[in-house]
Amino acid sequence: MTVTRFAPSPNGPLHLGHAYAAIIAHDLAKERGGRFLLRVEDIDGPRSRPEFAEAFREDLAWLGLEWEEVPAQSTRLASYEEAAQRLLAEGYLYPCTCTRAEIEAMRPRLGKEGHIYPGTCKGRLLDPEKPAALRLDIDRALNDVGELSWHDELAGEQRADPREFGDVVLVRKDAPASYHLAATLDDAADGITLVTRGMDLFPATHIHRLLQALLGLPVPTWHHHKLLFDESGRKLAKRRGSKGLSDLRAEGIDGKALATDLRAGRFPAGISLDPS
Numbered sequence: 001m002t003v004t005r006f007a008p009s010p011n012g013p014l015h016l017g018h019a020y021a022a023i024i025a026h027d028l029a030k031e032r033g034g035r036f037l038l039r040v041e042d043i044d045g046p047r048s049r050p051e052f053a054e055a056f057r058e059d060l061a062w063l064g065l066e067w068e069e070v071p072a073q074s075t076r077l078a079s080y081e082e083a084a085q086r087l088l089a090e091g092y093l094y095p096c097t098c099t100r101a102e103i104e105a106m107r108p109r110l111g112k113e114g115h116i117y118p119g120t121c122k123g124r125l126l127d128p129e130k131p132a133a134l135r136l137d138i139d140r141a142l143n144d145v146g147e148l149s150w151h152d153e154l155a156g157e158q159r160a161d162p163r164e165f166g167d168v169v170l171v172r173k174d175a176p177a178s179y180h181l182a183a184t185l186d187d188a189a190d191g192i193t194l195v196t197r198g199m200d201l202f203p204a205t206h207i208h209r210l211l212q213a214l215l216g217l218p219v220p221t222w223h224h225h226k227l228l229f230d231e232s233g234r235k236l237a238k239r240r241g242s243k244g245l246s247d248l249r250a251e252g253i254d255g256k257a258l259a260t261d262l263r264a265g266r267f268p269a270g271i272s273l274d275p276s
């Protein structure tokens with residue numbers, strides 16, 4: 001059975017891009033006689049606020065969607081911790097004590113590869129006295145799991161290529177887990193068979209596929225859809241003034257009619273699908 005999910009982070013209101021994503025996840029599940037789940041990804045410390053999550057439920061209902069809600073990430077910390085400990089014990093993680101400023105300072109010397117952490121702390125042992133993030137030793141991981149592939153319903157078969165991320169942080173200094181670790185574990189725990197989300201997260205799937213291999217998790221299919229762009233040709237973002245769904249709701253706009261329009265590719269003025 002197809003199981004999809006919409007997994008918003010309650011650190012701000014949903015906008016039309018989220019509505020579009022939720023509708024795609026909802027409709028793909030319903031068309032295939034499956035289930036559509038809502039999972040609140042609330043492990044972003046003080047930036048996560050319950051009132052945003054409450055508004056998400058009102059927004060989805062306003063759009064006419066039906067969902068089952070699964071436990072929020074903040075209730076699943078033990079499973080993240082357990083997986084991280086396992087990866088650490090198996091030698092796939094190493095502690096990184098670099099500060100944000102130190103990493104920034106390395107960048108100019110790193111040239112084109114500057115977005116990748118250069119592995120400065122690799123091989124270091126955990127010092128309980130020092131706050132550290134845990135990074136994935138990508139070379140070691142790839143060496144052990146070998147070639148991996150994954151399937152996107154729209155883009156087709158992909159060879160997993162997680163190196164472009166470098167040694168990503170899986171356990172943050174200031175948060176119980178990274179998005180990568182938490183989302184991968186939760187998708188498995190929730191029985192997600194089809195991960196739908198925007199193209200902006202396409203590259204992250206290479207990492208998720210690797211984590212599935214390391215942790216022995218089931219491998220879903222993916223469906224990365226196009227993003228909605230604003231007049232400036234950039235993806236919708238609240239900080240650039242994209243209206244929140246709750247604003248539209250308050251203006252008296254009919255959510256179900258809006259959902260029908262989004263499904264048909266009729267977007268409000270100034271908004272369009274990524275043309276690429």
Ligand code: GLU
Pocket residue numbers: 007008009041183196197201
């Ligand atoms: N919480 C993530 C976000 O809001 C969801 C990512 C996902 O769908 O995997 O961007």
Ligand code: ZN
Pocket residue numbers: 095096097098119120121
């Ligand atoms: Zn470091």
